[in-house]
Amino acid sequence: MTSKKFDPAGDIQDLWVFGEYGDVNPSISDASTYTFLDPETLKERFSEEIEGCFLYSRHWSPMNRYLSDALARLEGTGDCAVAASGMGAISATLLQLCASSDEIVASRTIYGGTYAFMKNFLPRFRVSTRFVDCNKLDAVRAAITPATRVLYCESISNPLLSVPDLPALAELARERGITLVVDNTFAPLILSPARLGAPVVVHSLTKFINGASDCVAGAVCSSHDFINSLSDVNAGALMLLGPALDSLRAAGIHKNLHTLHVRMQKHSQNALFIAERLAEKGLKVSYPGLPQHPDHERMRRLMNPGYGFGGMLTLDAGSEAGANRLLKRLQEEKVGLLAVSLGYFRTLFSPSGNSTSSEIPKEEQAIMGLTDGLVRFSIGLDNDISRTWERMLGCLEETGLA
Numbered sequence: 001m002t003s004k005k006f007d008p009a010g011d012i013q014d015l016w017v018f019g020e021y022g023d024v025n026p027s028i029s030d031a032s033t034y035t036f037l038d039p040e041t042l043k044e045r046f047s048e049e050i051e052g053c054f055l056y057s058r059h060w061s062p063m064n065r066y067l068s069d070a071l072a073r074l075e076g077t078g079d080c081a082v083a084a085s086g087m088g089a090i091s092a093t094l095l096q097l098c099a100s101s102d103e104i105v106a107s108r109t110i111y112g113g114t115y116a117f118m119k120n121f122l123p124r125f126r127v128s129t130r131f132v133d134c135n136k137l138d139a140v141r142a143a144i145t146p147a148t149r150v151l152y153c154e155s156i157s158n159p160l161l162s163v164p165d166l167p168a169l170a171e172l173a174r175e176r177g178i179t180l181v182v183d184n185t186f187a188p189l190i191l192s193p194a195r196l197g198a199p200v201v202v203h204s205l206t207k208f209i210n211g212a213s214d215c216v217a218g219a220v221c222s223s224h225d226f227i228n229s230l231s232d233v234n235a236g237a238l239m240l241l242g243p244a245l246d247s248l249r250a251a252g253i254h255k256n257l258h259t260l261h262v263r264m265q266k267h268s269q270n271a272l273f274i275a276e277r278l279a280e281k282g283l284k285v286s287y288p289g290l291p292q293h294p295d296h297e298r299m300r301r302l303m304n305p306g307y308g309f310g311g312m313l314t315l316d317a318g319s320e321a322g323a324n325r326l327l328k329r330l331q332e333e334k335v336g337l338l339a340v341s342l343g344y345f346r347t348l349f350s351p352s353g354n355s356t357s358s359e360i361p362k363e364e365q366a367i368m369g370l371t372d373g374l375v376r377f378s379i380g381l382d383n384d385i386s387r388t389w390e391r392m393l394g395c396l397e398e399t400g401l402a
Contacts, residue, residue, distance in 0.1 A: 008189050008304065009261035011073040017066050028251045029054075029062045046233060059231060059239055063247040067254045068227075071209075071219050074257070075184070075201045077194045079227040081238055082219045082250060086185065086204025087113050088243030089218030093202055094118070096230055096237040097179055098149050100126040105143045105178075107134040107153040109160045109368050114183070116359035118152075131364075134164040135295070137172065144176050151178055155193055156186035156299075159314060159352035159376040160369060161286050163295035166302060170197025186342075189264050190307045191299075194221065208311065208343035210256050211263055215249045261307065263381060267343075268308020270388075271379040275313045277389055281402045284316035311379045312342060314352070317401060320372040323351045327375060329395040335388060342378030347388070352376045 019027035034054040036042040046055070054060055064082050072080040083089040094117070098104065106118055108131040118129040130143040134153045144151070151173045153164050166182065173180040174197075181200040182193035185207050193201045203209060205217035220230060220238075230238040268289070275287035288299045289309030299309060317323040327349060331338045336347030340355050350356065352374050353365055360368070382388045396402035 008074050008076065008192060011076070012070055012257060012260075015070055015073055017069075025251070025255060026063065026066045028247050029057075030247065031061075032057045055233075057247065058242050058244045059233065061247050061250075063250045063254070064245055067245075067250045067257075068219070070254060070257055071203070071205075071221055074188065074209075074260075075194050075221040076192055077201065077221040077223065079224040080219055080221040081227045081230055082205070082217060082245045083238060084218070084243040084245050085216045086183075086202070086206060086218035087117065088238075088241075089202045089204075089220045090114055090183065091117055091121075092230060092237035092241055092243065093181060093200060093220050094122065094127075094150060094152075095125075095241070096226075097181070097200075098122070098125075098127045101147060102127050102149045103145060103147040104129040104150045104152055105140060105148055106131055106151075107157060107164065108132060108364070109134075109157040109162055109370075110152070110154055111158045111183070111185075112357040112359035114152075115357075120359075134169065135162055137165070137168055140169065141172060144172075144178065148176065148178050151180045152183075153180075154183040154186065155191045156288065156310060156312065158186065159312075159357055159374065161186075161288055161293075161312060161314060163288055163299045163302070165298060166191070166193055166196040166198060173197075186312055187303075187310055189261060190268070190303050190310055192304060196302060199223065200226065205253055206343075207341065208264065208267070209260060210253045211260070211343050211345065212252075212256060213341060213344040215252060217245050217249060217253055218243075263345075264307045264311070266381045267311030267379060270382055270385045271311045271313050271377075272309060273385045274377070274379055274389060274392065277393075278313075278315060281393075281396070283396070283401065284318075285313060286315075287313040313377050313379065315375045315377065316371055317373040317375055317399075320351070320354070322399065322401065323373045323375050325399045326395060326401060327351065329398055330392065333391045333395055335391045335395060336377075336380060342376075344378065345381045347380040347382070348378040349375055 017026045068080040132139045132143045180198045182198040185204045201221040203219045272289045278285035
């Protein structure tokens with residue numbers, strides 16, 4: 001299964017939503033609760049979903065509904081629900097799918113917060129996780145037991161940028177009667193996991209989708225039935241745990257979503273430019289757009305055309321000390337900012353093992369292939385990327401890496 005004919009950006013742009021007074025942007029409902037004309041309607045609202053009828057903003061609000069509809073278009077799913085953070089979306093999804101004594105099979109290479117939630121928090125509820133290399137289907141197959149309920153991976157893994165065979169994982173999950181959940185934070189528009197067979201797709205909207213590093217938000221894209229289960233007033237993890245996204249923030253993300261296609265193209269273009277030059281210098285660079293990347297051909301087969309290979313790359317500086325010297329010089333020379341997160345219009349860089357993957361024990365990092373010298377880059381929207389490269393090259397030469 002491929003997504004070659006799917007144009008997610010076109011689907012988003014076809015979704016025209018106006019404000020109540022003809023505004024070109026939908027109106028923001030500045031309310032936590034909503035009135036009812038009669039008690040019977042209120043009673044019905046608590047017992048079943050009524051389309052277009054809002055109850056309380058922890059459950060749904062008009063602006064969150066607009067954003068959710070657009071994100072469902074983005075991923076090609078039947079529905080979507082937004083949350084106050086990516087981890088809010090991920091944790092609610094896993095808690096909805098798993099009960100006591102259930103198991104998860106997860107990619108060994110995932111975001112540190114997700115790893116910590118699975119490894120350290122879920123065992124409190126007797127939910128255990130087996131971490132495997134999701135690029136090895138035999139290992140995934142062997143890890144699945146009758147107690148397994150979820151197979152979890154990232155479309156492009158954080159931070160090592162591996163690209164799993166999503167159609168193969170989806171087929172395996174269907175065979176075993178379990179749910180494949182894919183975090184698509186690194187690859188919005190570029191990869192469409194739902195079109196490749198994943199029934200649940202999660203996002204940290206904080207990153208590329210919003211693109212401004214000014215808010216924290218998340219989303220779950222799935223079938224209408226699953227989203228209803230998440231927002232159910234009696235048993236829904238999103239409803240009962242309460243990670244509600246503020247309407248003002250949802251409105252900002254909704255507007256930014258409409259420039260995502262332009263931004264992803266530029267992120268990808270700039271990242272490829274930098275990655276190719278790092279490779280020419282003989283440095284240890286990893287980027288899915290490079291032919292030498294082990295998953296390059298797989299990604300070419302699975303990706304949507306026109307958006308490139310993404311804005312993320314890594315460089316191994318050889319040691320923690322070497323990485324720290326490089327990071328300091330890169331910020332001093334205004335190549336970018338020493339900061340976690342990604343998808344910002346400025347380039348961001350950080351030492352993954354000591355930051356966004358620090359929740360993963362060092363011995364597990366070693367098994368993953370995450371070295372002390374690994375630097376993760378989120379390449380920005382620089383108009384003159386050649387100038388950025390000259391500054392970066394100077395930093396590499398000063399620190400003895402080039």
